[in-house]
Amino acid sequence: MELRIRNLSKTYANGVVALDRVTLSILPGMFGLLGPNGAGKSTLMRILATLQECDAGSVFLDDIDVLDEQDEVRRLLGYLPQDFGVYPKVTAYELLDHFAQLKGLAQRGRRREVVDGLLQQTNLFEVRHQKLGGFSGGMRQRFGIAQALLGDPRLIIVDEPTAGLDPQERVRFHNLLSDIGDDRTVILSTHIVSDVADLCASMAIINKGHVLLCGEPARLIEGIEGRIWTRFVTKQELPDFQQRHTVISTRLLSGRTRIHVFAERDPGEGFEPIHPTLDDVYFATIAGRHNALAGNC
Numbered sequence: 001m002e003l004r005i006r007n008l009s010k011t012y013a014n015g016v017v018a019l020d021r022v023t024l025s026i027l028p029g030m031f032g033l034l035g036p037n038g039a040g041k042s043t044l045m046r047i048l049a050t051l052q053e054c055d056a057g058s059v060f061l062d063d064i065d066v067l068d069e070q071d072e073v074r075r076l077l078g079y080l081p082q083d084f085g086v087y088p089k090v091t092a093y094e095l096l097d098h099f100a101q102l103k104g105l106a107q108r109g110r111r112r113e114v115v116d117g118l119l120q121q122t123n124l125f126e127v128r129h130q131k132l133g134g135f136s137g138g139m140r141q142r143f144g145i146a147q148a149l150l151g152d153p154r155l156i157i158v159d160e161p162t163a164g165l166d167p168q169e170r171v172r173f174h175n176l177l178s179d180i181g182d183d184r185t186v187i188l189s190t191h192i193v194s195d196v197a198d199l200c201a202s203m204a205i206i207n208k209g210h211v212l213l214c215g216e217p218a219r220l221i222e223g224i225e226g227r228i229w230t231r232f233v234t235k236q237e238l239p240d241f242q243q244r245h246t247v248i249s250t251r252l253l254s255g256r257t258r259i260h261v262f263a264e265r266d267p268g269e270g271f272e273p274i275h276p277t278l279d280d281v282y283f284a285t286i287a288g289r290h291n292a293l294a295g296n297c
C-alpha cells in the first residue's frame with residue numbers, strides 16, 4: 001500500500017516543533033526514516049500508528065484517511081514502538097497468544113497455528129516456553145516483530161529497533177526485517193545509517209522536524225560523488241580544519257583522526273577524493289551542506 005503524508009505538523013504544548021510540514025510518499029518495500037535523536041521520528045511514527053494527534057496535514061494509506069479512519073488503519077497496521085516493554089514473568093508463547101486474542105483471533109486451533117508460525121518466523125520457536133524476562137535484547141526485538149506481524153498487517157512501523165543490539169543480533173534482525181519487507185510497506189525509523197544502507201530501497205533524512213532529503217540510497221550517494229574529500233589530521237590541527245573547511249565527520253581510525261569534508265573542488269592541503277557512502281550523505285545533509293538533491297518526496 002502507498003502511504004502519502006502531506007504537510008504534517010505537530011507542536012508540543014511546551015512549544016517544541018516536532019514536525020514542520022512533513023511531506024513524504026512511501027511505497028511498498030522497506031523505507032528508512034533516518035535522523036538524529038530528537039529529529040521527530042517517534043512523533044511521526046506515533047501519528048502514523050494512530051496513537052497521537054497532529055495539528056495539521058493529511059495522511060492517506062491508499063484511499064484510507066489515516067487521521068480519520070483509525071479503526072480501519074489499525075486493522076492494517078503492525079507497530080513496534082521504541083520502548084516496547086514485555087511482561088517479564090510470562091513466556092513468549094503465552095504473551096503472543098494473549099496479543100493474538102486481543103487482535104480477535106478467537107478460535108484456539110487457528111490461533112495456535114498463527115502463534116507457532118510467527119514464533120518460527122522470528123526464530124523464537126525453540127525458546128517459546130521461556131520467560132520473556134530472560135530474553136536478550138535481540139530476542140525481545142524479534143518478539144516485538146512477532147507481535148507486530150499478528151493479523152498479517154500491510155503497513156509495519158518499527159521505531160529504532162536495532163538500538164542496543166550486538167552486531168550478530170543486528171544482522172539477524174536485519175534478515176528478519178528484509179523478509180517481511182518483501183510484500184509489505186515497512187517504515188524503519190532509526191539513527192543508525194547502516195540500518196538504512198543495508199535494508200532500504202528508499203529513504204528520507206529528517207532533522208528538527210523537517211524532511212531534508214529523500215530518495216534511493218544509491219542515487220543519493222551518486223549525487224555527492226566527487227564532493228567528499230578526506231585526510232588524517234592531528235587532534236591539535238582539527239579545530240583549524242573545522243574552521244576553514246566543511247568538516248562533515250571526524251572519525252578515529254587506529255588512534256588517528258580521519259576527517260571527511262564536503263567541497264565542490266579539491267581543497268588542496270593533502271586531501272584525497274573518496275567514493276562517498278551513505279554515512280557521507282547523512283552527515284553532509286545534517287551539516288546543512290547537501291539539500292540540492294531533495295528529489296521528489
Ligand SMILES: Nc1ncnc2c1ncn2[C@@H]1O[C@H](COP(=O)(O)OP(=O)(O)OP(=O)(O)O)[C@@H](O)[C@H]1O
Binds near residue numbers: 012017037040082160
Ligand atoms: N510529549 C512531549 N512533550 C514535549 N516535547 C516532546 C514530547 N515528545 C517529544 N518531544 C520533543 O519533540 C522533539 C521530537 O521528539 P521525537 O521523540 O519525535 O524525536 P526522535 O527523532 O524520535 O528522537 P529519539 O530517537 O530521541 O526518540 C524532541 O525535541 C523531543 O524532546
